[in-house]
Amino acid sequence: MIIELPHTTTGAINKRLIDSRKEGGVITLARVMTLVIDATGADAEQAIATANVASREHPCRIIVIAPGTASEARLDAEIRVGGDAGASEVVVLRPCGDQIGHDDTLVTPLLLPDAPIVVWWPAGVPSDLGKRSLGRMAQRRITDTKGEDDPAGVLLGLAHCYRPGDTDLAWTRLTRWRALMAAALDQVKVPEVTLARLHGDTNSPSILLLGAWLRSTLGCEIEATYDDSVAALENVVLETPSGSIEISRPDGHNATIRQPGQPDHQIALPARSLEEALAEELRRLDADAVYGEVLAAFAEDTAVPL
Known part of the structure; x- marks a missing residue:
């Protein structure tokens, strides 16, 4: 089921989530984390489909930020539950105009209480991962450098701003x-x-x-x-x-x-499929120390041609 909420607020979204949970019974109660997807520049529907598959192993609330194209400052949203949300509940936020860029303000009221937060960037790896508003609130930060035009340069950027909790699906695939x-x-x-x-x-x-x-x-x-x-x-x-x-x-x-x-x-x-790689990373909420060491080694070895 997909519930459309045009011209809405985070308060109204939260209220509708509670109502949908009452209507759906216990189907969405056993959630273990909040997965936030920054779909800026990515195919939001593909990212949602990938997360829905992974959520069958890790029931969660999925919050997707997919900026709209309208110039008017407003927030449109969708709530997806049941067959449209895998084993989770999905909230799709489509900020427009001046609403874009305030990701933490939009997401914070919708986070599950006392549950870990994982952020996934399916495309457009940020250069300042840990300094992003979403990155600061997350225990785990997942990127995917596969498909980047300059993967070596992107990995160098990730090495320079690495914080415990960062990982990349290019590493998971290994x-x-x-x-x-x-x-x-x-x-x-x-x-x-x-x-x-x-x-x-x-x-x-x-x-x-x-x-x-x-x-x-x-x-x-x-x-x-x-x-x-x-x-x-x-x-x-x-x-x-x-x-x-x-x-x-x-x-x-x-x-x-x-x-x-x-x-x-x-x-x-x-x-490994994208769904399998994401599911593997959602299994662990501790820092991947080996990945951090490998990033540091890569940065040290950039003068050596690979």
């Missing part, structure tokens, strides 16, 4: 790759890596972050190559004194793992 590499290195006699070769999609922030992680963790050299025809990380080779460890995923779904002294074996390693 979780299973990192686990596979760590497990493979545990099985070689001399787990020393002299060279890591990475291959994947052009302008990939994930490859940049993976290179910084491997270099800072293992002290190895990095060689990265890119291909316009692939959509994600495709191949990783770790050179060790015992031989090469290779994880190859040419079809984007199944990976072949080659290790010294062992037969090749395959595992399912599908490219």
Whole structure:
């Protein structure tokens, strides 16, 4: 159900939320957080659809800021519940005119009491993440540098303004790759890596972050190559004194793992969807210290070509 609220106020929105909860019974009571989505410059409907899928694992109140185009200073809103809101309740705020730019004032009255706040920027990564009004009120701040024209520059900006609680979905997409590499290195006699070769999609922030992680963790050299025809990380080779460890995923779904002294074996390693990546980040509300260390390592290594 979608409830339209044109020319409204946050007080009226809150009252209508309470009424809709009474009408819907307990369906929206077990919410564990408030997820705020700054959809400025993004496809708001796609962001809502993504958050709705993630909310099935993490029931929450979703507040979406999607500025309107009218010059008149006003606030239009929608409340979505039931089948239009996954396992959550969605409030879409469409500020216009002078209402734009007062995100904290609009959002604060709608936050769930005593619940963590997570902010997600699906596009247009802010350069001053922690200084944004939404960023200051959040325990977790989630960005996505995939698709940025200059991912290296954006990552540098994130490194310079990093605060505990920041993370990026380009890093989240590497979780299973990192686990596979760590497990493979545990099985070689001399787990020393002299060279890591990475291959994947052009302008990939994930490859940049993976290179910084491997270099800072293992002290190895990095060689990265890119291909316009692939959509994600495709191949990783770790050179060790015992031989090469290779994880190859040419079809984007199944990976072949080659290790010294062992037969090749395959595992399912599908490219992670945006919904899966967001759901993973919503599972944790503590700071991702490793991500902060990798950002710092990337900033230190910018003179080294990736």
